[in-house]
Amino acid sequence: MAxxxxxxxxxxxxxxxxxxxxxxxDGKIRSVEGGKNNPFQYGGICSKGAASRQYVYNKERIxxxxxxxxKKGEGKFERISWEEAFHIIKDRLNELREKYGxxxxxxxAGYPKWFRPALLRxxxxxxxxxxxxxxxTCFQAANLAWRSIYGNNICPPDLRHxxxxxxxxxxxxxxxxxxxxxxxxxxxxxxxxxxxxTRNSVTAHDASLRLQPYPGTDGALALAxxxxxxxxxxxxxxxxxxxxxxxxxxxxxxKKFSPKEAExxxxxxxxxxxxxxxxxxxxxxxxxLFSASxxxxxxxxxxxxxxxxxLLAITGNYDVDGGNVCMPGETAPxxxxxxxxxxxxIPAIGEKDYPVWFDLPCEEANCARLSEYxxxxxxxxxKGIFALGLNHRMWxxxxxxxxxxxxxxxxxxxxxxxxxSSKAADLVLPACSSLExxxxxxxxxxxxxxxxxxxxxxxxxxxxxxxxxxxxKYMGLKDQVLSGTYEExxxxxxxxxxxxxxxxxxxxxxxxxxxxILPERRSWEREPVHxxxxxxxxxxxxxxxxxxxxxxxxxxxxxxxxDAQPYRSGEYPLILNTGSRRPQWFHxxxxxxxxxxQLEKAPLVQIHPSDGAGYGIRxxxxxxxxxxxxxxxxxxxxxxxxxxxxxxxxxxxxGADANELIPEAWKDPVSGFPGYKSYFCRxxxxxxxxGMNTSEREQ
Amino acid sequence: MVxxxxxxxxxxxxxxxxxxxxxxxIDARCPTENAEGVSMRRIRKVxxxxxxxxxxxxxxxxxxxxxxxxxxxxxxxxxxxxxxxxLRRERCVGCGxxxxxxxxxxxxxxxxxxxxKCDGCIEYQREGRLPACVKACPVHALKIEKQ
Numbered sequence: 078m079a080x081x082x083x084x085x086x087x088x089x090x091x092x093x094x095x096x097x098x099x100x101x102x103d104g105k106i107r108s109v110e111g112g113k114n115n116p117f118q119y120g121g122i123c124s125k126g127a128a129s130r131q132y133v134y135n136k137e138r139i140x141x142x143x144x145x146x147x148k149k150g151e152g153k154f155e156r157i158s159w160e161e162a163f164h165i166i167k168d169r170l171n172e173l174r175e176k177y178g179x180x181x182x183x184x185x186a187g188y189p190k191w192f193r194p195a196l197l198r199x200x201x202x203x204x205x206x207x208x209x210x211x212x213x214t215c216f217q218a219a220n221l222a223w224r225s226i227y228g229n230n231i232c233p234p235d236l237r238h239x240x241x242x243x244x245x246x247x248x249x250x251x252x253x254x255x256x257x258x259x260x261x262x263x264x265x266x267x268x269x270x271x272x273x274x275t276r277n278s279v280t281a282h283d284a285s286l287r288l289q290p291y292p293g294t295d296g297a298l299a300l301a302x303x304x305x306x307x308x309x310x311x312x313x314x315x316x317x318x319x320x321x322x323x324x325x326x327x328x329x330x331x332k333k334f335s336p337k338e339a340e341x342x343x344x345x346x347x348x349x350x351x352x353x354x355x356x357x358x359x360x361x362x363x364x365x366l367f368s369a370s371x372x373x374x375x376x377x378x379x380x381x382x383x384x385x386x387x388l389l390a391i392t393g394n395y396d397v398d399g400g401n402v403c404m405p406g407e408t409a410p411x412x413x414x415x416x417x418x419x420x421x422x423i424p425a426i427g428e429k430d431y432p433v434w435f436d437l438p439c440e441e442a443n444c445a446r447l448s449e450y451x452x453x454x455x456x457x458x459x460k461g462i463f464a465l466g467l468n469h470r471m472w473x474x475x476x477x478x479x480x481x482x483x484x485x486x487x488x489x490x491x492x493x494x495x496x497x498s499s500k501a502a503d504l505v506l507p508a509c510s511s512l513e514x515x516x517x518x519x520x521x522x523x524x525x526x527x528x529x530x531x532x533x534x535x536x537x538x539x540x541x542x543x544x545x546x547x548x549x550k551y552m553g554l555k556d557q558v559l560s561g562t563y564e565e566x567x568x569x570x571x572x573x574x575x576x577x578x579x580x581x582x583x584x585x586x587x588x589x590x591x592x593x594i595l596p597e598r599r600s601w602e603r604e605p606v607h608x609x610x611x612x613x614x615x616x617x618x619x620x621x622x623x624x625x626x627x628x629x630x631x632x633x634x635x636x637x638x639x640d641a642q643p644y645r646s647g648e649y650p651l652i653l654n655t656g657s658r659r660p661q662w663f664h665x666x667x668x669x670x671x672x673x674x675q676l677e678k679a680p681l682v683q684i685h686p687s688d689g690a691g692y693g694i695r696x697x698x699x700x701x702x703x704x705x706x707x708x709x710x711x712x713x714x715x716x717x718x719x720x721x722x723x724x725x726x727x728x729x730x731x732g733a734d735a736n737e738l739i740p741e742a743w744k745d746p747v748s749g750f751p752g753y754k755s756y757f758c759r760x761x762x763x764x765x766x767x768g769m770n771t772s773e774r775e776q
Numbered sequence: 777m778v779x780x781x782x783x784x785x786x787x788x789x790x791x792x793x794x795x796x797x798x799x800x801x802i803d804a805r806c807p808t809e810n811a812e813g814v815s816m817r818r819i820r821k822v823x824x825x826x827x828x829x830x831x832x833x834x835x836x837x838x839x840x841x842x843x844x845x846x847x848x849x850x851x852x853x854x855x856x857x858x859x860x861x862x863l864r865r866e867r868c869v870g871c872g873x874x875x876x877x878x879x880x881x882x883x884x885x886x887x888x889x890x891x892x893k894c895d896g897c898i899e900y901q902r903e904g905r906l907p908a909c910v911k912a913c914p915v916h917a918l919k920i921e922k923q
Contacts, residue, residue, distance in 0.1 A: 108803050110911050121914035124795035130808045237841070250792035254914040261915060279792040512798050660794045672802050672813035676795060717823060762781050 079103050084531035085112060085585040087518050088126045089189045089511030091663050093255050094518050095126060096586070101311055101529035106130050106532060108511065114586035117522055123254045124661045124673065128142065129512065131670040133535070137494040139507040140536025149483035152500040159537065160703050163551045164672070166463070169487040170203065173461045178509075179204035180423045181458055183444070186210040187466030187492075188664070191516055194413045195559060195566070196465060197440070199545050202554040203418075206425040207459075209444035211471050213427075217439050218748035219375035222382035224437040225617040225717055227395060228607030229403060230415070234364030237406075238399035241269045241356055241363035245295070246371035246386055248278040252658040269360055271353050273298065273315055275654065277718040285594070288353055290343035292654045292723060293755030295372050296381030296635040298350065299388060301339030304331040305354035312358065313393030320601050322608070323616025323631070342721065344636070358392050362399025365389060376638050376755040378745040379433075383617070383633035390613045396600050403600050407523040409590035413558075414519075415440075418533035426450050426459065430598060430751050430773040433629060436619045445749025447477040448741065451485060461487040465508065465541050469498045470665040470729045471752040473739040474706065491541060494669065497731065507538035514540040515578075518566055518587075526587030527567070542566065629747055631701045636667060638755055642706045649757035651688065654736040656753050665729035680711040680733050683725040684760065691714055692760050699763030702726065703758060704738035709761040724758055765769070782920045783839040783859050784896055784907055788822070790917035793832030795819070800912035801836070804897055805833065816894040818881055836909065837882035837894035839859065843874035851891065860896040 084099045095600040096112030109129040113120035125132075147153025157165075164312050173181050184200035184207060186193050193210060200208035223231040233243060236259055249256045263270055265284065272284035275292045290298050305326050306312050317324050336347035343350075357363045365385065372382045394400035419425075419440040427443025428435050434443045440515035444450075451459045462482065467490050469479045482488055482501040490499045491506035499505045513534040518526040534540070543563045549556060558569055567578050575591025598602075605611035614631075621631030643649040659681075661673045668674055682700045700713040702724060711726060711733055719725060726735035736753070743752040802813040817836040824830070839861045844852045851867035852874060854860070870889035875881070884892045897907035905911070910918045 106808075108908070110800075110908070119914055120911070122800060122912045123914065124799040127796055127799035127803050127908075127912055130803060134808045250794055250915070254794055256795065257794075257914040258916070272874075277827070277829050282827075282831070370781050468812055661799070671811040672799060672806075675812065676798065677821065716830060717825065717828050771873075 084529045085114065085526070086512050086525065086531045087516065088129065089191070090125045090129070090132060090189055090666070093253055095255050095620050096526070097122070097123065097126065097129070097512070099512060101531055104532055106133060112586065113204070114526065115522065115524055116537060117520075117524070119255055119258050124676075125663055125667055127709045128667075128670050128672045132667075133510050133512055133532075135494060135669060136264070137496075137669050138535055138538070139492060139495050139499065139505055140538060142537065143505050143509055145503045150479070150501050152495070154505060159539075162504060162506060163548055166489055166548060167552045170461060170463065172260055173486060174203070175373060177458050178423070180206055180425075182461040182463060183207040183209060183442075183447070184427070184448045185444070185462055185464035185467050186529045187464065187468050187509070188473070189466065189513075190288040190664070192545065193463055194417045195542045195545045197417050197419060198556045198559055199463075199549055199554070201420040202556045203551060204420065206420050206423045207442045207693075208419055209426070209447075211468070212439075212441060213444045214370070214471055214750060216369040217434070217441065218379050218745065218750045219367060219369060219382050220439060221434060221437050222373065222746060223386055224381045224621055225381070225433070226383060226386055226390060226608075227613055229420055231367075232396065232401040232403055233405050233612040234366050235322050235399050235402045235405055236263065236364070237672045239268060239362055239364040240399060241271065241360045242366055243353075243357055243363065243388070244270060244272045244284065244366040245368070246274050247366050247368040248274065248280045248442060248658055250279045251660040269356055271356060275720060275723065276716075282718075286349070286353055288345045289348055289720065290345050290652050291377040291524050291720060292652055293377065293381070293638050293752070294343040295375075295382040296377055296633065297334055297339050297342040298345060299336040299381070299384035300331045300633070300635055301336050301350050302354040302357065303327070303384070304334045304339075305336060305351050305389060306358045306388070307331060309355070311355065312391045317391060320606070320613055322610040322612035322614045323389070326614040327387070327632060330634070334635070336361065337423035342635075357388060357761060361392065361394065362397055363392060363394050364399060364401050369622065369658070370750070371754065373745065373748065373750050375755045376593050376743060376745050376752040378752070379747040380630070380635065383636065386586040387615050387633055390615060395613065396598055398598055402596070402598060403427065404540065404594065404596040406521055406596055408596070409519055409525050409576075409591055410525040410594055411519060411570055412572055413570045424456060426455050427749065429456060431747065432623055432627065433620055433723060433747055434775075436622070436748075443749055445744065445751075446741075448474065448481045450470065451481040461485055462489070464488070464490045466490075466492055467498050468496065468665055469501075470734055473736050473743070473753070474741050475734055475736050477741070491544065494666065496665065505534055506544065508541050509534035509538040515567075517570055520587070523590045524587050525571070525574060525581065525590050527578060527581035529585050553720060597730075597755070641757070644757045647699075649704060649759050650722070651758050651760065653702070653756045654725045654754045655739065656728045657725055659727045662727050662729065665731070668730055678712040680709070680726050682711040682760070683714045683716045683719060685719055685723070686715040686717060687719040687721050688760070689713060690722075692762075694760060694762055701761050701763040702738060702758050703761065706740040707737040709733040709735065709737060724760060728753070782893070782922045784836065784910060785919050785921045786812055786835065786838060787917045787919075788833050788835070790832075790915050791833040792915055792917070793819070793834065794914060795832070795834060796912040796914060797836070797909035797918060799810050801894075804900070804908035814884060814892070816882065816884065816892065835865040835880045835882065838880060839896060840879070843878055843883065846873045846877045848873070855898070858896065858898060858901060860898055861892050861893070862895055862898070865890055
């Protein structure tokens, strides 16, 4: 036996890209530990990353290119060569372009995210405006909310200098454990942490002050805090006068949301709202920690998120030390990420439905209504999808979407696993995991890593970007950056940093960039804000443009979702919240790991004990959850840390996917984001027979 | 490299129930193809009614040694070098006395009904490494008490 070698890699299971030390012997992974390549890394790991071996060597891995031989969706495939796969892709995509135009092909990025700019270049070279990603239901709505106010990309909190941290619904102990140590240390440093979370989560529990609103009422809560801050004259008058647009109208609007009024809406005691507002406005600098989608997965999501982000503007906590800052620390300059423009000579899907998305551009088409666009309800026919890591379970009514995918003339998915999304494809391509390739990772403190290939790619699986480069050459598509090798592409990305692949290979675990951008604050003093008014916009002029046509308001208005008929009528008296993180799951992909699957019964239907008593459901019992859109059966868990009247279920489990309970039309009109975290349901004891029907038989 | 050898200590207040130690334990012990992947740690729910709070914690062997005296076969003993409580599997008759008295319920039984327990990743420790669970824990709820 050869000796054990440690390879410096990084995890690709979620988006945190935590550094990993992989112990390899005889070409096989022996064990996996968290890496600590610089003092800022925590060195630990999460439950998902620790199960990497079963992720990489999973029996569902796709090992060879395969073409469909059975009926669509049947899952019968035949092994083919990469050459033949490229040949089929070339023929079919060119055929669609000729027949229906390049826009009929969607270029779709699922997880992970590292290959995105290369896929965008592929779409551009093909001539399709329809490059879209799963950020159409994840990160982009929060980013859009931010951009509508501050004109730039979302700014993180400056944790090093903040005195008050308002953690708005980020359960980081379960979703981003790489931040756990830093978060805990805030308390020791005397930082006041205010947590807003519909559950008294482990993360919220660690805060000095906890606000526990009903799901979907974040906007009302934030507006009430603004009400207190303005009426008590605690706002930063000088900053507002000089740099903020729309303050008067905003101040007038927030008058409607007195703490008493907001208590009625949110369930948060008025005195707590007052206290939080005073601390946030007075114990400065203050900053806001946010999650990608906990606020925006509501039908008033973007506006709620804007109400939250507006608090920074009125208190003068934007781009100052300890506030939310454009650049938290030293940064390595780089090419590519965020710098590739989407081809837009042809209108993209989603443009008519969600114009704000395109006016505050994120260089992605909006695929929130993909299922309906494929069904013919789009601006033009959608006939083909070239996807990397497409997962239909990211979307509401996933089974319906998968059926729509089967109707496409041509659908190819590159993936790690032969998931149901892949089974709907005509062609599947084997992707390799992050442990089987070299990859650039840019970290805080201008730290750059070129991860080591821990093991050779399994079977004939390939690095997605290398595959795109070769496929584009095969198809004769030109791109100035992707015309060389993978290594040349990495060198292009690295160029501004002063590093090279060659140099980084000598430094496993990474090194600091040669060229470093030093953080600067108070950008608003140096340059106008990139909004139509040139100021920070509490009333968004971009959004206000669509008041007539789309009913979108420039102010961060609050709309009450509980006025909807299913709830009002009493037929579905509980609020349904799907997708709040469980530590061991990540969307649909981790259920296939037996090490993790054994940890708890799935799906857990978390209810308050008093609802359990009220509806006759014991802890651990099978429970049927019924919404106007569907029903699933899971296992009841009592949770006293959540609110009475709210049901929490994690999504993505085949046969009992909580996303089946959310109707397609339950969407935020601004972003198209599904209202995953505030829909309606009822619960009933799950009789075993019907439980079998909806869940187990399909597995 | 400095040798780190000692018992595992656990602060349940600090534990966030992230389950990293649960899985890291499996990774340290089990071959990939072992579907069941038995962890020597356990998930336990703790509640604080007054604070309307509950969380999972992951408990494991604290090497207190209570089990040693309960075993009539001398299968359990304390390793002098590290202070860890270890098991001589061949002596175990599967009577279950040790498990009955274990305050952490940290003794398991394999398919042959023989006891299994945490060995503090003694092999890791001999290489100067931390036990898998301690290394994994993102909030330092698990530590090594140095001998």
